[in-house]
Amino acid sequence: MHAEKEIHFRDAAAKALLDPQLRANFRRAMDGLIAKRLAQFPDPRDLQDLRDLSTAIRSRSLLCLPELLEQLEASCAKNGIKVHWAETCEQANQLILGILQAKGAKTLVKGKSMVSEEMHLNAFLESKGIEALESDLGEYIIQLDGETPSHIIMPAIHKNKDQIARQFSQKIKDAKYTEDVDELTAMARKVLRQKFLDADAGLSGVNFAVAETGTLCLVENEGNGRMSTHVPPLHIAVMGLEKVVARLEDVAPLYAILTRSATGQAVSTYFNLITGPRGEGEKDGPQEVHLVILDNGRSRIYADPQLRATLRCIRCGACMNHCPVYTRVGGHAYEAVYPGPIGKILTPQMEGVGVRHDLIHGSSLCGACGEVCPVEIPIPEILVRLRREATHEDMGSTVVGKGTGRTASEDWAWRLWAGVLKRPALYRVATWFATRFGKALPASAPLIRNWTQSRTKPVPARRSLSERMRAEGVSHE
Amino acid sequence: MSSPNPSAPDSRTAILGRLRAAGDSGPLPALDTAVLERRQWDPAERVTRLRKGMEAVHTEFLDAKSDTWPAVIRVFCEREGLKNLLYGPTSEAGSALAAAWAPEGPQLKPYDRPVEAFKQELFGDIDAGFTGTVGGVAETGGLLLMPGPAEPRLMSLVPPVHIALLRASTIQDSFWSAVKALGWGRALPPNALMISGPSKTADIEQTLAYGVHGPKRLIVVLVDDLK
Amino acid sequence: MNGTKPKKVYFYGTCLVDLFFPDAGMAGIQLLRRAGVEVVFPEGQTCCGQPAFNCGYWEEARDVARTQVALFPEDLPVILPSGSCAGMMKVHYPELFHGQPDEAKVRAFSARVYELTQFLVDVLDVKLQDLGEPVKVTWHSSCHAVRDLGLKGEPQALIGQLSNVELAPLAREYECCGFGGTFSVRHPEVSGAMVADKIADATATGASVVLSTDGGCLMNVNGALEAKSSKLKVQHIAEFLWERTRAR
Known part of the structure; x- marks a missing residue:
């Protein structure tokens, strides 16, 4: 029972490694982000206290999730925000299309939203004749090239300014070629300002939704989020159902740790709290605000007490910034909406552990991700859990594709491994042979061949430690 | 408002049903907010911290007194060659500014119509917007704003320069303490926000560029009212 | 204890x-x-x-x-x-x-x-006396020693006790060397890129020996160095400490 159409991270990663420009772009960017984050947490005690508090807040939110979602819906309704529920991306897309069509909207300007990437909303709307334009500068850059984000916070991080300069000069009307970042930014500003002005609707994600007050919190630096949510007459927000927290007070520490972990900023330029459409007497702001709450597999993840921790994520991206694998292969090699360590645990849970078996194993389990995660998601532990799920269908879980990564050869290998190692006498014989004849193993033997791509073949010592200790003949018991 | 979501009630029931079926697992963990409570400074230190934090992200400060701030703004507008300044005529800060404003030189423009009748002018012809604030945040630097009928949302966003009036006495220790002090946790207007500097991006090679979508400059007129 | x-x-x-x-x-x-x-x-x-x-x-x-x-x-x-x-x-x-x-x-x-x-x-609070020739070494911290066990500089403290040993800081010391057990053979390209960077950083320190406390890291880094015919050697910290402090 093997998974169909397994996606091989190894192949895409190997290809990415051959691009020196890509590797240089990521290395430089990640080194910078690591240093900036570190500078934001000079006191390890403060950092740990803030992580503990943030983790507790997110855990509490998840424990009360159904109640909080209902409370959020009621609070939003009181504020005039219309709430919609979608089990699948397809449903969410249809809901949004319906809202847009009801208002006769033909153009949608978007603030940054990873959930909308998850839904492939842009392609869907384009197919229905509605223009969906990304306005976050990074998202705008990749949309011009028909690419997907390579990082959840910095979507165009794989590109350098020469590449962007070429792209702008070719794709923006009347644009001249320049590598000056201020000039490039000014070009995008000019194009997008007109789009904000003309757009029939705006779409945004949600960083935190506050149940008690019915407030949608948006974190951003550029102001495109405010433009998208305040200028057009219609604002649609989309969020994963895990984004809700109980009180606005709870948002303060989450916000503090989010910006510091993500980009090493103590504070973002804007922290925007939206609690309703244009109010009585207000002269601007959207006339309608809609909130689409998306499940897309989250409620299934929620059902598992260990895997539920995945939903604590506040999408800061620190795990990818610190990941030695991500740093080398970049985001596109993951062939998934969410790359990096969080993607490595989220994607297989959404798509199936069998089709993503290779991705689940694409980690050295070094633990850097878990160490920096602001909400202490045990990413390495969850990876190991998913490795178990991929090869065992009898774990009693709700994991998609469980057992479909199982192969007879791997089963056999581990049985053999245990068979030898649980029998010290057998192990003794095996090591005796290894120490005497290990040298003779050909470097082209399976697995050894992979090892020797970058290294010499390991040669066992002439006598093992156990053998020498036996010869010493003392202190044995 | 018609409801264009045919499958919504079913989805809602199904999603909440699945979440409920999962059951909770364990008691609610305690919230230890000591790390937030440690963030305390005396009023003068708050001013210093706020200023340092905001200047680090290119916010500019103009020092003023309770009776001089309209003149300070005027001098700034003249110096920078701003031809007009958008203000909210019925807001406290806006009406005080208007009362002290001389008719010649930079023009005060009232934001007194719905945006539908004002969009082109707002995006095309306004040099700067002036707003009050409801406080500041010392820990990280930041201004707290509550846009509304008297001070529309786009005043602090669309014009290339945003001038904000901040009274030193209203600066809170942190965003957390501000939420409590302003009662935002109980009730919020349709829009409230924190602003720490001019609009910026680092999406091109991690190089900071200011003024990507929102204001290119943020000017804080800091009124020293601590004594 | x-x-x-x-x-x-x-x-x-x-x-x-x-x-x-x-x-x-x-x-x-x-x-x-x-x-x-x-x-x-x-x-x-x-x-x-x-x-x-x-x-x-x-x-x-x-x-x-x-x-x-x-x-x-x-x-x-x-x-x-x-x-x-x-x-x-x-x-x-x-x-x-x-x-x-x-x-x-x-x-x-x-x-x-x-x-x-x-x-x-x-626990033992050992005191070491260096009897070896002057040497420059660098330290590769094992991910699991630091992140699972919470080692807080114990190996460096031991090296620091040796008067003739200069400990050169390794750039990105806390980054994984790319071993990761089966990862090294399931994802040999990424693993190989990681260890290539690790030995480049180690070589840049100018040290003659890379020390570590983990068999996997040692085997990985050693194999990569040998494949490049590097003069840089790896050694387990215990062996290094013992060789330099034992009476001859």
Whole structure:
């Protein structure tokens, strides 16, 4: 029972490694982000206290999730925000299309939203004749090239300014070629300002939704989020159902740790709290605000007490910034909406552990991700859990594709491994042979061949430690 | 408002049903907010911290007194060659500014119509917007704003320069303490926000560029009212 | 240990040290003995079970782990010359045996596990006298020693005691060398890129030896250096410390 159409991270990663420009772009960017984050947490005690508090807040939110979602819906309704529920991306897309069509909207300007990437909303709307334009500068850059984000916070991080300069000069009307970042930014500003002005609707994600007050919190630096949510007459927000927290007070520490972990900023330029459409007497702001709450597999993840921790994520991206694998292969090699360590645990849970078996194993389990995660998601532990799920269908879980990564050869290998190692006498014989004849193993033997791509073949010592200790003949018991 | 979501009630029931079926697992963990409570400074230190934090992200400060701030703004507008300044005529800060404003030189423009009748002018012809604030945040630097009928949302966003009036006495220790002090946790207007500097991006090679979508400059007129 | 230094400890060699770095194991034992501790090396040691555990084959891992736990019945510290194997036994055994009939027994065992340098510094408070020639070394911290076990500079403190040794800081010291057990053969390209960067950083320090406390890292970095015919050598910290401080 093997998974169909397994996606091989190894192949895409190997290809990415051959691009020196890509590797240089990521290395430089990640080194910078690591240093900036570190500078934001000079006191390890403060950092740990803030992580503990943030983790507790997110855990509490998840424990009360159904109640909080209902409370959020009621609070939003009181504020005039219309709430919609979608089990699948397809449903969410249809809901949004319906809202847009009801208002006769033909153009949608978007603030940054990873959930909308998850839904492939842009392609869907384009197919229905509605223009969906990304306005976050990074998202705008990749949309011009028909690419997907390579990082959840910095979507165009794989590109350098020469590449962007070429792209702008070719794709923006009347644009001249320049590598000056201020000039490039000014070009995008000019194009997008007109789009904000003309757009029939705006779409945004949600960083935190506050149940008690019915407030949608948006974190951003550029102001495109405010433009998208305040200028057009219609604002649609989309969020994963895990984004809700109980009180606005709870948002303060989450916000503090989010910006510091993500980009090493103590504070973002804007922290925007939206609690309703244009109010009585207000002269601007959207006339309608809609909130689409998306499940897309989250409620299934929620059902598992260990895997539920995945939903604590506040999408800061620190795990990818610190990941030695991500740093080398970049985001596109993951062939998934969410790359990096969080993607490595989220994607297989959404798509199936069998089709993503290779991705689940694409980690050295070094633990850097878990160490920096602001909400202490045990990413390495969850990876190991998913490795178990991929090869065992009898774990009693709700994991998609469980057992479909199982192969007879791997089963056999581990049985053999245990068979030898649980029998010290057998192990003794095996090591005796290894120490005497290990040298003779050909470097082209399976697995050894992979090892020797970058290294010499390991040669066992002439006598093992156990053998020498036996010869010493003392202190044995 | 018609409801264009045919499958919504079913989805809602199904999603909440699945979440409920999962059951909770364990008691609610305690919230230890000591790390937030440690963030305390005396009023003068708050001013210093706020200023340092905001200047680090290119916010500019103009020092003023309770009776001089309209003149300070005027001098700034003249110096920078701003031809007009958008203000909210019925807001406290806006009406005080208007009362002290001389008719010649930079023009005060009232934001007194719905945006539908004002969009082109707002995006095309306004040099700067002036707003009050409801406080500041010392820990990280930041201004707290509550846009509304008297001070529309786009005043602090669309014009290339945003001038904000901040009274030193209203600066809170942190965003957390501000939420409590302003009662935002109980009730919020349709829009409230924190602003720490001019609009910026680092999406091109991690190089900071200011003024990507929102204001290119943020000017804080800091009124020293601590004594 | 309640402040008193134990008189007797168990030594667990680990499979990689057993087979590839026996000198490091011997050196670790000698360092303990010189500190006045009797070292018991039970027969029947094979592997802590980490490879199967990490790959999701927990039943197989448990089968092996059980035979190993049974070798250490007495209430004595268990010392390992490897960060990741110590991490496995100390931190992950309780996970592996969660809900098993012998969970309590395994937990009691796990509580007695120490990585060698941690034990030398934190428990034995050893003092070293350097008898070697001047040398420049660099330190590669094992991910599991730091992140699972929470080592807080114990190896560096030991190196720091050696008057003729200069410790050159390794750029991105806390970044993984790319070993990761089966990761190195399942994803050889990424793993290879990681170790290539690691040896480039190590070479840039100008040191003549890279030290580490983990058999996996040593094997990986050594293999990559040899493939490049580098002059830079790797050595297990126990072997390095013992060679420089033993009376000749």
